Amino acid sequence: MINFSRSLEPNNTMVIPTPFHERSFAANRRGHWTSWAGYTIADEYTHADLEYFAVRNQCGVFDLTPMIKYHISGVDAEAYLNKLFTRDIRKIKASQVAYVLFCNESGYTLDDGTLFKFSNSEYIFCSQDRHLPWLLDSAIGFDVEIKDRTDKIAALAVQGPTSAAILKRMGLDGIENLPPFQMQSFQYQRDDLIVSRTGFTGDLGYELWIDPYLAIKLWDDLFTCGQNYGIEPFGSKALEMLRIEAGFILPHKDFLPANHVIRVNRGRTPFELGYGRLVDFDKGFFNGRQALLKAQQNGPRYQLVGLEIDGNKPAYDAWIYQNKRKNVGTITSAMWSPSCKTNIALAWLDANAKTDNLWVDIYTNKELKWHKNMVSCKVVKRPFFNPARRNAVPALDF
Amino acid sequence: MSNQYDIIIIGAGLNGLVCANILAKKGRKVLVLEANKQVGGLANTREFASGFKVSAGAHLLYGLHPDIYRLCDVQESKIEFADKNISTLVINQNKEFINYSSGEDSQIIYSSSLSEQQNSDWSNFQNRMKTFSDILFDLANKTPPRLKNGSIQDYKTLFNTGLKLKRLDKQNLRQFLRIIGMNIYDLADESFTDNLQKAAICFESALGTRLGPRAPNTVYNWLNRYSIINRQPAGLSVPRGGIGSLSQAFANAALIKGVDISVSSRVEKILIADNQVKGVQLSGGEKFAARQVISNADIKKTMLSMVGPENIDTDVVRRVSYIPMQGTTAKMHLALNQLLEPITHNVSDFQSRIIYAPDADFIERASNSIKYNQYTHEPTFEITFPSVQDSSLAPAGKHVMSVLIPYVPYEHKEGWAQRKERFENHIIEQLEYIFPGIHAAIEHVETLTPADIERQFNITGGHWHHGEIGLERFMMLRPTAGFAQYKTPIDGLFLCGADCHPGGDLSGAPGMNAANTVLQSK
Ligand SMILES: Cc1cc2nc3c(=O)[nH]c(=O)nc-3n(C[C@H](O)[C@H](O)[C@H](O)COP(=O)(O)OP(=O)(O)OC[C@H]3O[C@@H](n4cnc5c(N)ncnc54)[C@H](O)[C@@H]3O)c2cc1C
Numbered sequence: 048m049i050n051f052s053r054s055l056e057p058n059n060t061m062v063i064p065t066p067f068h069e070r071s072f073a074a075n076r077r078g079h080w081t082s083w084a085g086y087t088i089a090d091e092y093t094h095a096d097l098e099y100f101a102v103r104n105q106c107g108v109f110d111l112t113p114m115i116k117y118h119i120s121g122v123d124a125e126a127y128l129n130k131l132f133t134r135d136i137r138k139i140k141a142s143q144v145a146y147v148l149f150c151n152e153s154g155y156t157l158d159d160g161t162l163f164k165f166s167n168s169e170y171i172f173c174s175q176d177r178h179l180p181w182l183l184d185s186a187i188g189f190d191v192e193i194k195d196r197t198d199k200i201a202a203l204a205v206q207g208p209t210s211a212a213i214l215k216r217m218g219l220d221g222i223e224n225l226p227p228f229q230m231q232s233f234q235y236q237r238d239d240l241i242v243s244r245t246g247f248t249g250d251l252g253y254e255l256w257i258d259p260y261l262a263i264k265l266w267d268d269l270f271t272c273g274q275n276y277g278i279e280p281f282g283s284k285a286l287e288m289l290r291i292e293a294g295f296i297l298p299h300k301d302f303l304p305a306n307h308v309i310r311v312n313r314g315r316t317p318f319e320l321g322y323g324r325l326v327d328f329d330k331g332f333f334n335g336r337q338a339l340l341k342a343q344q345n346g347p348r349y350q351l352v353g354l355e356i357d358g359n360k361p362a363y364d365a366w367i368y369q370n371k372r373k374n375v376g377t378i379t380s381a382m383w384s385p386s387c388k389t390n391i392a393l394a395w396l397d398a399n400a401k402t403d404n405l406w407v408d409i410y411t412n413k414e415l416k417w418h419k420n421m422v423s424c425k426v427v428k429r430p431f432f433n434p435a436r437r438n439a440v441p442a443l444d445f
Numbered sequence: 446m447s448n449q450y451d452i453i454i455i456g457a458g459l460n461g462l463v464c465a466n467i468l469a470k471k472g473r474k475v476l477v478l479e480a481n482k483q484v485g486g487l488a489n490t491r492e493f494a495s496g497f498k499v500s501a502g503a504h505l506l507y508g509l510h511p512d513i514y515r516l517c518d519v520q521e522s523k524i525e526f527a528d529k530n531i532s533t534l535v536i537n538q539n540k541e542f543i544n545y546s547s548g549e550d551s552q553i554i555y556s557s558s559l560s561e562q563q564n565s566d567w568s569n570f571q572n573r574m575k576t577f578s579d580i581l582f583d584l585a586n587k588t589p590p591r592l593k594n595g596s597i598q599d600y601k602t603l604f605n606t607g608l609k610l611k612r613l614d615k616q617n618l619r620q621f622l623r624i625i626g627m628n629i630y631d632l633a634d635e636s637f638t639d640n641l642q643k644a645a646i647c648f649e650s651a652l653g654t655r656l657g658p659r660a661p662n663t664v665y666n667w668l669n670r671y672s673i674i675n676r677q678p679a680g681l682s683v684p685r686g687g688i689g690s691l692s693q694a695f696a697n698a699a700l701i702k703g704v705d706i707s708v709s710s711r712v713e714k715i716l717i718a719d720n721q722v723k724g725v726q727l728s729g730g731e732k733f734a735a736r737q738v739i740s741n742a743d744i745k746k747t748m749l750s751m752v753g754p755e756n757i758d759t760d761v762v763r764r765v766s767y768i769p770m771q772g773t774t775a776k777m778h779l780a781l782n783q784l785l786e787p788i789t790h791n792v793s794d795f796q797s798r799i800i801y802a803p804d805a806d807f808i809e810r811a812s813n814s815i816k817y818n819q820y821t822h823e824p825t826f827e828i829t830f831p832s833v834q835d836s837s838l839a840p841a842g843k844h845v846m847s848v849l850i851p852y853v854p855y856e857h858k859e860g861w862a863q864r865k866e867r868f869e870n871h872i873i874e875q876l877e878y879i880f881p882g883i884h885a886a887i888e889h890v891e892t893l894t895p896a897d898i899e900r901q902f903n904i905t906g907g908h909w910h911h912g913e914i915g916l917e918r919f920m921m922l923r924p925t926a927g928f929a930q931y932k933t934p935i936d937g938l939f940l941c942g943a944d945c946h947p948g949g950d951l952s953g954a955p956g957m958n959a960a961n962t963v964l965q966s967k
Contacts, residue, residue, distance in 0.1 A: 130755055152758035152934075184763050188754030332756045337720055337934065 062087040065112035066201040066262030074280045081283050084177065084197070086113035089282035096385070098281035099288045102248055103386055105277025106209040108269060109286055111202035111254060112262075117172045117182060121191035124168045131185050132162070133317055133339070135330040139164050144228045144243050147172070148317050148325050149181075150335030154342045155305035155314025157181065158298055159322075161245060163230060171196070175298060181306070185334065201262040205269065206252030206289075209276035211442035214242065214253060216272040222253070223441040236261055244442075247286060249293020251436045251443065276445075291380050291393065294353055294429030296320060301351065301379040301393050319347040319398075347398045349376075353431060356390040356407055356424040359383050365407040367394055371421055375400035378407065386432045392424075402426045448733045450476040450705075452963065453725055455712045455751070456741030456903075456942065458486025460956030462695040464739055464941045466517035467960035469702035476733060477704060478725065480711035480903050483689070484696045486741070487902055488951055490689025494889035496840040497780040497832075500688035501893075502902060504776075504829050504847045505531070505798060507547065507681045508673040508950040509691075510586060513957055519698045524691065527835035530680035534794060535645045537803035538878065542789050543641045544797060548680030556641075557789070563639045570636045570646075577621050578672035580609045585673065585947035588958050589920040589929045626916060629663035630805050640804040647805045648825060651851060653909030653949060655773040657812030658805050662915035669914070673952055681798060685835050688951070711903075712742075715751045715938060722937035725751075737966075739931075739939040739959055743904055743911040744924045745770060752935060761934055764925045768918075768944070771855035772895025772907035773815060777848040777872060780889040784833070784844050785880040795830040801879055802826075811852050818858035820868055824850050824875060843888070848876070855895040855906055865894060910949030911942050920946055931959040932966075939963055 063086045065071070071089050079090040088110050092098060101107045119128065128136040132147040139145045145162045160174030172182075182193050205214065214222045219233050219242060230243035238258050246252035257265055270278055290297065298304050305314035316339060317326050326339055356362050361383055367376040376396035384391045396402070405425060411418045436443045452468055454461045457479035469475050483489055487502030514521040532554055536542045543556040551571045553564045584606060613621060624632055629650040633643040647658035650667035657663075674680070684690040696706055710731075715738055716723040724734035740747040744765055754762045787794040802808050802825040811821040827849040832839035839845045850872060857864045869892045877884050898907030906912070912924055921929035924944040931939045941959030943949035 126755065130759075152760040181759065184766075185759040187762050187766065188749065332720070334758050334760075337758075 063198075065110050066259035067110045067112065067203070067266055070263060070266045071110055071280060075282075079282065079284075083113040083283070084115055084175075088113060089280065091282045091284050092280050095282070095284035095288065098279060098285035099385065101277060101279035102207040102250060102281055102285065102289055104208065105279070106205060106207035106213055106273055107248075107279055107281035107285070108266075109204040109206065109281050111204045112200075113197070114173050114175065114202055115177050116196045116200050116202075117174075117179070118194045118196045119170045119172060119182075119191055120168055121189070122168055123189040123191050124170055127186055127189040127191045128162065128170060128172075129330055130189070130333050131182070133326040133333060133335065135327040136162070137330065141166055142230055144230055144245050146325070148320070148322055150317065150339065151305045151314070152335060152338060153305065153311055153314060154316050154335040154338030155308075155311070156302060156317055156320060157305050159296070163243065176304065199259070200256050201259040201265075202257070203255045203265065203269070204246050204248075204252065205255060206246045206248040206250055208251055208436055208443070208445040209273070209278070210252050212444050213269065213273040213276050213278060215444075216276075217268050223444065225253075225442075226440045227438050236264065240265070247293070247295055248289035249295070249430050249432055249437060250289070250434060251439070288382055288385075291382050291391065292384050292386060292430065292432040294393070294431055296351065296393065297380065315349065315351075316342045316347065318342060319349045319351060321351050349395045350398050352394055352396055352402075352426045353429040354378070354392045354394050354405075354407075354424045355427045355431075356381075356392060356409075357422045358409070358420070359390055360409050360411050360420070360422075361390060362392050362407045362409050362422070362424075365392075365409055367396065367424070368406045368408070368421075369401055370404045371406045375405070384431055389431070391431045396426075448731075450474050450733060450735040452476070452737045452739060453478060453733055453735040454739045454741060454941070455715075455725065455747070456480070456486060457484035457692075457696065457706060457708070458741045458942060459488040459692055459695065459951055459953055460941050460943065460959075461486070461739075461741030462692060462699060463513055463517055463953040463956030464741070464960045464963075465699045465704045465706075466519075466695060466702065467957060468963060469699060469704045470516070470518070471964055475699075475704045476735070477699070477706045478710040478712050478727070478733070479706065479708045482709055484706060484708060485689050485692030487898075487904070488688045488692045490687030493778045493891040494780040497778075497843070497845050497889065498687060498838045499778045499831060499845050499847050500683070501778070502776070502898070503688050503951050504683070504831065504849070505681050506679075506683060506688060506691065506951050507677055508952040509677070510673070510952050510954045510957060511676055511678075512586065513953040516957060517695055517698050518702070519694050524694055525685040526679065527683045527685040527831075528796065529682040531682060532797045533645065533681070533800060534789070534797035535641045535648070535800045535802060536788055536879070537641060537644075537801075540788060541641060543639070543645065544789075545645065546680065547674050548677050549675055559639055559642075563637070563642065566637050566639070567642060573620075574668060574671060575675060576613065576617055577624070578668045578675060580606070580621070581669050581947075582672035582676060583609060584920065585952070585954050586958065588931065588962055589923070589946045624664050625668075626661055627664045628659050628661050629667050630658040630809065632664055633658070633805060643805045644802040644808060645800065647808050648800050648802045648827070648851075651808065651812065652827070652849075653774055654913060654915070655769075655771075655812070655815055655852070656915070657809045659809050660812075662917075665916050665919070666914060669948065670950070673950065683829075683831060683834060686837060687831060687835070691951070712751060714753070715740075715747070715935075717752065717756055717935055717938075720756075720934075720936055722935055737937045737939065737963060739941050739963060741942045741956070743770065743906075743942055744768065744928065744940060744944050745905040746903070747938075747940060748933065752933075752938070757934055761927060764927065768925055769913040770906035770908050770911065770944075772898055772904075772909065773852060773855070774909050775850040775853035775895060776893040776898070777850060777869070778891040779846040779848070779883075779887055780839070781844040781846055781883070781886040782888050783842065783886050784830070785883055785886065788879070795833040799828040800826070801828070815852040815854050818854040818856060820853050820857070820871075822871065824852070824872065826850060826876070826879075848872070853894060855899070857894075861894050861896050865892065868892070868894070908949075909943075911944035914948045923948065931955070931962045
């Protein structure tokens with residue numbers, strides 16, 4: 048066998064191995080890898096469907112290390128974040144994790160992410176893309192220090208019904224009482240293990256944050272404790288299925304970050320993304336405020352919706368028609384949902400489109416012969432899949 | 446004094462004063478707050494040594510927009526001029542010289558060695574350029590169009606510019622488009638055979654900027670400058686009592702119209718609620734209320750310090766902080782116990798504006814060191830002897846010399862604290878070559894590096910134009926995108942200083958255009 052992990056030493060490769068690489072490499076029986084923010088992570092370990100079911104029925108482990116993590120500290124941290132993000136940061140309490148969006152001056156969304164609050168002067172902000180220049184330029188005039196800690200913190204997502212039980216077995220006493228969007232610090236070895244009840248799967252689940260030197264130990268402990276709980280690693284392919292079911296939006300797929308568009312108006316406002324509740328005009332100035340006030344007055348141009356589509360053929364990249372004739376939108380993410388047993392999708396509809404009598408045209412290729420099918424669909428509430436265990440406190444013990 | 450006004454103007458520079466006059470004339474209740482003890486900003490006369498006075502910033506008047514006297518009720522005829530139509534004497538190290546008039550139909554008056562052909566080269570060049578500079582001049586007194594704003598006035602401005610260009614005949618249009626982005630070195634080279642003529646054109650184009658004559662944009666800068674000088678019936682001039690008298694005249698005209706002017710009043714914060722200006726707060730804590738505030742201070746001071754980054758979008762903070770605002774021009778004032786030996790054996794030398802610039806390459810070399818935050822060891826100069834025209838500026842028999850030194854960095858790479866004295870000595874040494882005996886005649890020297898100008902005149906960087914000027918910072922792009930038309934992202938906050946279109950110099954145009962914008966806004 049080739050020594051793949053050796054060839055991934057930094058000066059040998061264009062991608063960076065995560066601190067878990069030795070283990071994920073050994074577990075990756077398919078050899079499918081993908082890159083994220085310069086790191087290499089498993090795309091598929093065995094088969095995306097199997098990994099998906101492991102998360103929905105037992106417990107899955109995802110290497111989250113490449114998530115970009117900015118440590119933000121200083122006396123002005125709160126005021127700074129309140130300028131940066133659209134929601135009111137003052138309402139977030141210590142140990143809380145908050146979903147946040149940030150916009151440019153045109154009111155178009157640059158990215159979303161999660162903000163971990165340790166105190167009024169210390170936060171960690173996690174996002175999928177890198178944003179250091181924006182964060183630094185936004186900090187002009189504020190007494191804050193911003194450090195990219197991505198490679199200083201190893202992270203795993205432990206998701207699925209048995210996740211709480213496994214962590215409990217691992218010695219994280221009281222983990223079942225941690226409510227969603229809260230974090231707690233545990234002593235692990237001689238260090239801190241931070242556990243947040245967060246995730247991108249829409250299921251009961253946790254994210255674990257630790258010093259990289261303990262990464263391998265953490266992985267081994269998890270898999271030892273999880274042996275009888277069906278624990279399996281899962282890759283980004285399975286994650287994509289899980290997040291669509293959960294109804295989460297993905298930058299670059301469901302919307303383009305405003306700094307990636309060439310035509311300015313291809314950006315999307317938080318209102319259009321369906322996150323108007325995360326825009327707080329009462330908190331004083333924040334990036335995009337003036338434009339968003341106008342956008343609110345003018346109303347959204349588009350609406351991001353969840354669709355349920357007849358049949359079982361995923362409506363990848365399809366157009367949406369009203370009354371089979373008028374083009375009123377497009378699909379951004381689509382899949383057959385094994386848990387809902389329906390054909391689901393995330394889509395952009397024109398803001399003023401009527402939402403009855405909607406159709407999508409799905410192209411299917413049967414033995415190199417293309418078929419075009421007009422299929423009926425309807426707008427449904429997200430998340431598509433929302434099990435009670437997701438938010439139950441104490442967490443259910445499976 | 447009540448603390449409630451219609452309009453507050455921050456800064457009593459010439460532009461702030463012009464703006465105040467126009468607004469007061471339309472019935473607005475205006476307060477002008479000036480940080481320094483005197484009004485005028487860079488248009489200022491001050492005593493720099495006992496009994497010696499000098500125009501401490503700008504030292505020659507050549508750009509006051511002709512409409513402005515009338516608009517401000519300042520009677521030009523009442524301003525006493527110490528001298529008008531001052532000619533320019535360009536000299537080299539071999540004491541060769543040319544002397545030319547400024548203003549309309551600039552001509553060579555006398556020279557050490559020009560042929561007849563070379564004399565007419567000069568006039569021909571000026572004539573050719575006049576057509577082009579007219580286009581820029583017409584734009585100077587107009588609020589630049591805002592892309593996508595769509596107001597009829599803006600379309601008119603754009604249309605008229607287009608029309609002006611269209612009216613040029615084919616050959617002229619081709620020529621305009623060819624030269625506008627070009628460098629002045631090449632243009633001078635095609636137009637003249639005499640080194641001093643080339644040097645004169647190159648020197649004028651670069652004044653106040655960090656560009657050497659071979660840099661693109663220098664033709665644009667030259668045309669811009671030439672376009673305003675050209676319209677001055679008085680050519681280059683100096684008011685009696687120095688440039689400060691001009692500011693005083695505009696301040697008096699404002700006072701008569703009921704404007705309150707408060708000196709030694711430094712604005713620290715612009716008060717804002719819900720993106721609307723509410724007033725200002727002085728460094729001492731005193732507050733003044735107004736629904737419109739116009740800042741004559743530079744855009745960085747205004748937006749990043751008085752408004753504060755916490756009140757503006759990061760994109761705006763970025764654009765504002767990226768504006769190149771480091772000054773490039775130093776000033777030296779010398780108190781002399783006697784007048785020096787004339788250069789051309791003609792006493793009228795000292796009535797001229799003297800440019801020391803042997804040839805275009807010399808200027809280009811002088812411009813090199815500023816890129817590396819050093820000063821050049823072979824500087825070029827613009828020199829005036831204000832006391833020759835105006836004896837009130839120096840004790841009897843004694844004289845004042847005012848020296849502009851281009852291409853001096855804002856911060857010396859070793860720090861001005863370390864280098865300023867050596868710089869001063871070096872400049873005096875250089876002046877000694879041009880004016881033998883000057884060393885012995887000096888009673889007192891004052892040197893202002895751009896960093897000193899920043900401190901003393903409250904201008905970020907101490908830049909002549911409150912920021913570099915050029916085609917990329919012109920019209921709707923001046924001072925930067927989103928700020929054209931004298932407006933800012935804060936409702937009720939406007940800019941009126943040299944960093945706005947059409948730029949610096951004692952033109953009053955930004956102040957006038959800003960006042961018009963404010964009058965048109967609700
Ligand atoms: C060395 C040098 C030589 C020059 N020579 C010439 C020349 O010979 N001829 C020519 O036409 N032009 C010349 N210029 C250019 C010309 O002087 C300027 O472009 C012009 O004077 C700018 O006028 P202004 O009113 O826009 O700004 P300024 O004159 O800079 O006025 C701004 C005013 O705002 C005030 N201010 C700033 N901050 C505050 C605050 N927080 N609170 C209250 N007040 C504040 C300042 O004190 C100042 O009075 C020269 C420039 C320099 C630097």
